[in-house]
Amino acid sequence: MVLAEDKESSLVELRRFQPKVVTLDLGLPPDPANASAGLELMEEILKLSPSSKIIVVTGNDEREVAMKAVELGAYDYYQKPIQPDELKLIINRAFELANLEEESRIHRRNENMRFHGIVATSPKMLAVCQKIEKVAPTDLNVMLEGDSGTGKEVLGRAVHHLSKKESKPFAYLNCAAIPENLLETELFGYDAAGFNQGQSSSLGKIEEANEGTLFLDEVGMMPMSLQAKFMRVLTDGVVERVGSREATSVTLRVICSANSQLEQQVQEGKFREDLYYKLNEINISIPPLSERDGDVVLIARTMLNKFNQQFGRNIKGFTKAAVQAMEAYSWPGNVRELENKIKSAVVMSENTQISPEDLQIDESQLREMPLNLRQVREAAETRAIQRAIVLADGNISQAAKLLGLTRPTLYSLMDKYSIHS
Numbered sequence: 001m002v003l004a005e006d007k008e009s010s011l012v013e014l015r016r017f018q019p020k021v022v023t024l025d026l027g028l029p030p031d032p033a034n035a036s037a038g039l040e041l042m043e044e045i046l047k048l049s050p051s052s053k054i055i056v057v058t059g060n061d062e063r064e065v066a067m068k069a070v071e072l073g074a075y076d077y078y079q080k081p082i083q084p085d086e087l088k089l090i091i092n093r094a095f096e097l098a099n100l101e102e103e104s105r106i107h108r109r110n111e112n113m114r115f116h117g118i119v120a121t122s123p124k125m126l127a128v129c130q131k132i133e134k135v136a137p138t139d140l141n142v143m144l145e146g147d148s149g150t151g152k153e154v155l156g157r158a159v160h161h162l163s164k165k166e167s168k169p170f171a172y173l174n175c176a177a178i179p180e181n182l183l184e185t186e187l188f189g190y191d192a193a194g195f196n197q198g199q200s201s202s203l204g205k206i207e208e209a210n211e212g213t214l215f216l217d218e219v220g221m222m223p224m225s226l227q228a229k230f231m232r233v234l235t236d237g238v239v240e241r242v243g244s245r246e247a248t249s250v251t252l253r254v255i256c257s258a259n260s261q262l263e264q265q266v267q268e269g270k271f272r273e274d275l276y277y278k279l280n281e282i283n284i285s286i287p288p289l290s291e292r293d294g295d296v297v298l299i300a301r302t303m304l305n306k307f308n309q310q311f312g313r314n315i316k317g318f319t320k321a322a323v324q325a326m327e328a329y330s331w332p333g334n335v336r337e338l339e340n341k342i343k344s345a346v347v348m349s350e351n352t353q354i355s356p357e358d359l360q361i362d363e364s365q366l367r368e369m370p371l372n373l374r375q376v377r378e379a380a381e382t383r384a385i386q387r388a389i390v391l392a393d394g395n396i397s398q399a400a401k402l403l404g405l406t407r408p409t410l411y412s413l414m415d416k417y418s419i420h421s
């Protein structure tokens with residue numbers, strides 16, 4: 001339990017502890033008879049920590065104030081004079097509800113992401129998934145940055161599916177897969193009336209995505225001339241088909257993917273800066289597979305099941321050596337490489353378990369694993385703590401519970417390893 005005696009210190013403690021349950025006396029200094037400062041503080045608490053359950057405590061004759069507080073989002077109210085047993089009951093009920101809500105939130109996120117084909121357990125990827133859930137319902141343009149095979153496309157599609165535009169159109173265009181001279185009509189469409197060559201008119205991806213989402217994969221490959229034209233679509237909200245002067249209005253959310261060189265391209269004048277910022281309203285950087293602790297094995301398992309089914313095979317799992325090799329390998333081709341290696345192992349393996357040879361992992365590409373036991377232990381502890389904090393949405397008491405620690409122990413470990421919640 002944490003006590004705070006005034007507004008400022010309560011907000012400091014709130015940020016630090018994100019309590020599940022707050023009891024708030026609405027009669028705050030300097031004017032305890034007036035509840036308005038208390039109600040204001042309550043609104044601030046809810047803004048900072050929307051999942052906290054607030055029980056307001058009011059004077060005996062202040063029913064109206066209590067109702068007002070509930071209307072503004074308080075979980076419950078309690079009137080003075082305080083009967084400890086009664087208040088305890090209300091607080092316990094609030095804790096139960098907060099716990100239930102939190103469990104279902106965590107569960108929903110895991111389900112959500114799995115449902116969209118994203119398998120992840122590492123703190124870094126869980127943080128990415130959290131960010132995706134947060135930005136998906138906004139209409140902001142999202143840029144996904146990552147090396148090849150890191151999952152830019154699956155994550156981009158997840159943004160659309162978790163957005164308010166899910167039932168609206170989704171159009172996909174890979175700027176790297178289409179020759180430059182065809183990209184313009186693919187994007188902007190084609191109006192045959194302007195020509196006499198017997199071609200028929202076609203709808204471009206921009207119009208196709210109208211009111212929904214346009215996903216531009218590998219946006220860095222868009223030639224300069226099209227970048228200028230596309231920028232006009234985004235600023236003016238209109239599109240003109242190739243061969244036509246008629247402007248059709250469009251509203252779009254753009255999700256795009258890019259590799260880490262795009263910023264460099266901007267600096268070198270090879271990609272328009274204004275377009276870069278327009279597309280990069282939210283930037284999500286996807287870590288390489290080698291930085292995602294625990295994900296390799298989990299993804300490998302999921303893919304083994306998938307390919308067993310797809311190819312009618314019945315491979316039971318991985319040998320210990322295969323797991324070690326997968327964990328030590330650097331995965332330059334990221335998830336796509338892992339997927340390919342598992343696929344070919346499932347098809348080719350003669351054994352009941354997949355071996356390092358089946359995976360064709362190049363031994364010279366294995367990373368040094370630390371042998372010093374203290375180093376190993378510290379790295380494992382750091383990982384577990386980070387993972388628990390992410391799973392618990394930054395709530396330290398919940399994280400401590402997941403780890404089987406008391407909260408003070410968790411705080412001291414976080415200090416030791418310089419981990420922030």
Ligand SMILES: Nc1ncnc2c1ncn2[C@@H]1O[C@H](COP(=O)(O)OP(=O)(O)OP(=O)(O)O)[C@@H](O)[C@H]1O
Binds near residue numbers: 119
């Ligand atoms: N977290 C993940 N869990 C499970 N499968 C994944 C995950 N990330 C990517 N994949 C799978 O790996 C493959 C590559 O992903 P995707 O195409 O999204 O990556 P990309 O970054 O666009 O790759 P590229 O640079 O090759 O275009 C896909 O088959 C995808 O389904």
Ligand SMILES: [Mg+2]
Binds near residue numbers: 152153217
């Ligand atoms: Mg891709």
